[in-house]
Amino acid sequence: MGRSLGVELITAKTCSFDCLFCESGPTTVHTLHRDRLVPVGDVLDELSDWFDRGGTADYVTLAGAGEPTLHLDFGRVLEALKPRPVQSALLTNSSLMHLPEVRRDAAMADLVKASLSAWDETSFRRLNRPCDGVDFREILDGLTAFRSAFTGRFWLEVMVLDGINDNPADMRRIAEQVDALHPDRVHLNTVIRPPAYRTAVAVDPGRLNGLASLFRSPVEISMAAPGPHGPGKGADADLVPDILAIVSRRPCTLADLCAVSGQPKAVLSDRLKSLLDAGLVRVDHRPDGDYWMAGRP
Numbered sequence: 001m002g003r004s005l006g007v008e009l010i011t012a013k014t015c016s017f018d019c020l021f022c023e024s025g026p027t028t029v030h031t032l033h034r035d036r037l038v039p040v041g042d043v044l045d046e047l048s049d050w051f052d053r054g055g056t057a058d059y060v061t062l063a064g065a066g067e068p069t070l071h072l073d074f075g076r077v078l079e080a081l082k083p084r085p086v087q088s089a090l091l092t093n094s095s096l097m098h099l100p101e102v103r104r105d106a107a108m109a110d111l112v113k114a115s116l117s118a119w120d121e122t123s124f125r126r127l128n129r130p131c132d133g134v135d136f137r138e139i140l141d142g143l144t145a146f147r148s149a150f151t152g153r154f155w156l157e158v159m160v161l162d163g164i165n166d167n168p169a170d171m172r173r174i175a176e177q178v179d180a181l182h183p184d185r186v187h188l189n190t191v192i193r194p195p196a197y198r199t200a201v202a203v204d205p206g207r208l209n210g211l212a213s214l215f216r217s218p219v220e221i222s223m224a225a226p227g228p229h230g231p232g233k234g235a236d237a238d239l240v241p242d243i244l245a246i247v248s249r250r251p252c253t254l255a256d257l258c259a260v261s262g263q264p265k266a267v268l269s270d271r272l273k274s275l276l277d278a279g280l281v282r283v284d285h286r287p288d289g290d291y292w293m294a295g296r297p
């Protein structure tokens, strides 16, 4: 998606799912109840301010640590972006797509990327751990209704976990459902950052490549780390609030933080060490790298 400005309409972490692989940690408010979780007027003011200060991006994306369509006014944000020189995107778990008002509001996005990683109710419950009231069949029906009316770009993400949905027979069933929705693009993804639950284990890229052949839709293997986001604050700037804000949303490597902030490794390494000593961050040493996250060891 190039450079994307993420907009969070949800207080962490409110979601209708509690996915094994979630990079935002376990769900703390597990609900299907729609509400005005943050004042949308404040979000629109912040966005307006960002544009006035010359902010540019390829996309403004409704995403974050939770399900954006749980916010009753997410459509107002998409509507406000229409006259702006930027594309809008919505990342959704589709749990509310059976509601006509959610489909109507979601259709205001230029790009909708929905997730679909299970093939039946049982696999859905095991992988995505939905709250009461969410039904897999209803999700498929909602996505079908949305797809048949939506004129923007429609992508689907399939998250592949070792031993859970990477069996070719199971993936073939997922692929059939995915292909029936005629996505413009499919992202085949696996766990990159530390997941909410340790039972979520990544598959290797070779396996993803093999599974990609089961889809008729165009597939991209989506395992990239974030790209450079341009120069950030000066090296003397107080980076601590930014670092804490980023790692409180999702675990990050030092390289991720450098890419997001535009700061050199030495500077960030120094700040992270101070935050570690102060007990404000912790580090998870994993085979694929050290991941920094908010909180005490």
Ligand code: SF4
Binding pocket: 015, 016, 017, 018, 019, 021, 022, 023, 024, 027, 064, 065, 066, 067, 093
């Ligand atoms: S991955 Fe998305 S849908 Fe799943 S628990 Fe996390 S925020 Fe919710």
